[in-house]
Amino acid sequence: MADTNWPSCCRSLKGVVLDMCGVLYDSGEGDGVAIPGSIEAVQRLKASDLQLRFCTNETQATREKFVAKLQRLGFDISVSEVFPPAPAVVAVLKQRGLRPHLLVYDGVLPEFDSIDKTNPNCVVIGDAAENFSYQNLNEAFRVLVGLEKPVLFSMGQGRYYKETDGLKLDVGVFMKALEYACDLEAEVIGKPSPMFFQTVLGDMNLQPHEALMIGDDLVNDVGGAQHCGMKGVQVRTGKYRPSDERHPTVTADGTVDNLAQAVDMILAQRGH
Amino acid sequence: MAGRRAVKAVLIDLSGTLHVEDTAVAGAQEALSRLRQASVAVKFVTNTTKESRRSLYERLLRLNFDLQEQEIFTSVSAARSLLEQNQHRPLLLLEDSALEDFTGIDTSEPNAVVVGLAPDHFNYQTLNTAFRMILDGAPLIAIHKARYYKRKDGLALGPGPFVAGLEYATGCRASVVGKPEKAFFTQAVSELGCSPSEAVMIGDDARDDVGGAQDAGMLGILVRTGKYREGDENKLRPPPHLTCDSFPEAVDHILKNLL
Structure with missing residues (x-):
């Protein structure tokens, strides 16, 4: 049953930010599968007077390839509406003059084409999946312990995500492994970092209280958004687990069965 | 000396501490013989989980x-006794x-995860299997949580980072x-019939050997061989009882000052 209190805030709402994996689709073999009702829900948001952006910790593909996949699944999405961590990391590396050792999925490598990677002085990790081999983790570890001031960037800090064949470990697990090995704290770029949400809000030219985040990850989507002043609603799709509704530190402003139900409730409040 | 024990x-x-891979630390054999001539009990305690006790011995x-x-x-x-106590069937x-030391333990339909040093198993697929078992309620048992260890080709990740990730x-x-x-240190000294306050630990790992032993009430001596890195002794509060170049120097100190 959906919480019936949160939609009242939607009357003053100006923008909606959607997480992608677990909200729009479940990843898996090939392109994965669209979650029933999500394609139409995105269309209805786009037809409304609300601004819409997509905020993802997806780091397995370039933005172009990733958006093309969503389009093949039937979603009306364009590259400029999507905010993943890799371009944000590239901006930080350039600004600070850092040369990364990359432990990422092969598909996202082209995002780093413009960056000097010789003689690395920091490590960047993303959701590398099968590339998280002992040997690759060891190489990243050796780069870090060899630096006088080790710097580790993690594109997100998720614990796990859901693929069609079950739950899979996410980048946060390997971030924790390297943090523990090297006694350091990673700089997280992606959700739940406030800077990441601010970038998306800035793009819509909105204040935090004017925007709502919808995601399947209670801590990173909902908690991250709430932390910077947005409302956060969780869907019971993707990686959602019933224990999320009794979480000790994060309480969603609302919990809904899926994106379609969330959009129904938002638009109903706005007299659509 | 006041407070001397x-x-x-x-x-x-x-x-x-005694060796790095297949090379003994210089003078270590002779130092061990000297220690054995004194009236003191000796035990070899290790987190080396790649190998069975017999192969370590050989x-x-x-x-x-x-x-x-x-x-x-x-x-x-120590891990084996824990599994036996709780009648768990481990994914190892x-x-x-190292499997030799688990001979006779039922591993069918596993309901516990045991993590040691296993570079061959620390891949995405196996870690996912372990992760899903733990989410389903299997306990996670770590043989130890060392951050890294020293190999001939340099430092390498220990089991600790993978345990921390699964946690x-x-x-x-x-x-x-x-x-x-x-518990590990107290069990080791109790087998020798003495209390932690009557024991000293010699090792190259500041936290796991020296810090652990001192937290258990023993004296700790840090040697600058193996995985030791400059400044490791400064990471400990209280600091090591002694930091010295290698095992023979540690033995000299014990023979001169602690007996």
């Missing part, structure tokens, strides 16, 4: 150390060479059975 037992780490014999197999106390032995993330993924705490757990 008479040491009755010496616990000695193996890898990095390696030390080849390097001409004077010891017996029963004098070696490993974190694998261990090198094949983060699942929100569960691992039961750690090896160094630096207090």
Whole structure:
């Protein structure tokens, strides 16, 4: 049953930010599968007077390839509406003059084409999946312990995500492994970092209280958004687990069965 | 000397303290013989989980150390007793060479995850399997949580980072059975019939050997061999009882000052 209190805030709402994996689709073999009702829900948001952006910790593909996949699944999405961590990391590396050792999925490598990677002085990790081999983790570890001031960037800090064949470990697990090995704290770029949400809000030219985040990850989507002043609603799709509704530190402003139900409730409040 | 205590037992780490891979630390065999001539009990305590107790023993014999197999106390032995106590069937993330110490343990339809040092198993697929089992309620048992260890080709990740990752993924705490757990040290000295305050530990790992032993009430001596890195002694509060160049120097100190 959906919480019936949160939609009242939607009357003053100006923008909606959607997480992608677990909200729009479940990843898996090939392109994965669209979650029933999500394609139409995105269309209805786009037809409304609300601004819409997509905020993802997806780091397995370039933005172009990733958006093309969503389009093949039937979603009306364009590259400029999507905010993943890799371009944000590239901006930080350039600004600070850092040369990364990359432990990422092969598909996202082209995002780093413009960056000097010789003689690395920091490590960047993303959701590398099968590339998280002992040997690759060891190489990243050796780069870090060899630096006088080790710097580790993690594109997100998720614990796990859901693929069609079950739950899979996410980048946060390997971030924790390297943090523990090297006694350091990673700089997280992606959700739940406030800077990441601010970038998306800035793009819509909105204040935090004017925007709502919808995601399947209670801590990173909902908690991250709430932390910077947005409302956060969780869907019971993707990686959602019933224990999320009794979480000790994060309480969603609302919990809904899926994106379609969330959009129904938002638009109903706005007299659509 | 005020506050001086008479040491009755010496616990000695193996890898990095007596030897690095297949090379003995210079003078270590002779130093061990000198220690054995004093009236002090000796036990070899190790988190080396790649190998069975027997293969550790055989390696030390080849390097001409004077010891017996029963004098070696490993974190694998400690893990096995925990599984037996709780009648768990483990998924064993261990090198094949260490599996010998689990002979006779039922591993069908596993309902517990045991993590040791297993570079061959620390891949995405196996870690996912372990992760899903733990989410379904299987306990996570870590043979130890060392951050890294020293190989011929440089430093390499230990089991600790992978245990820390699985803990983060699942929100569960691992039961750690090896160094630096207090239970490990107290069990080792109790087998020698003395209390922690009567024992000294010699090792190259500041946290796991020296810090762990000192937290258990023993004296700790840090040697600058193996995985030691400059400044390691400064990471400990209280600092090591002594930091010295290598095992023979540690033995000299014990013989001169602690007996």
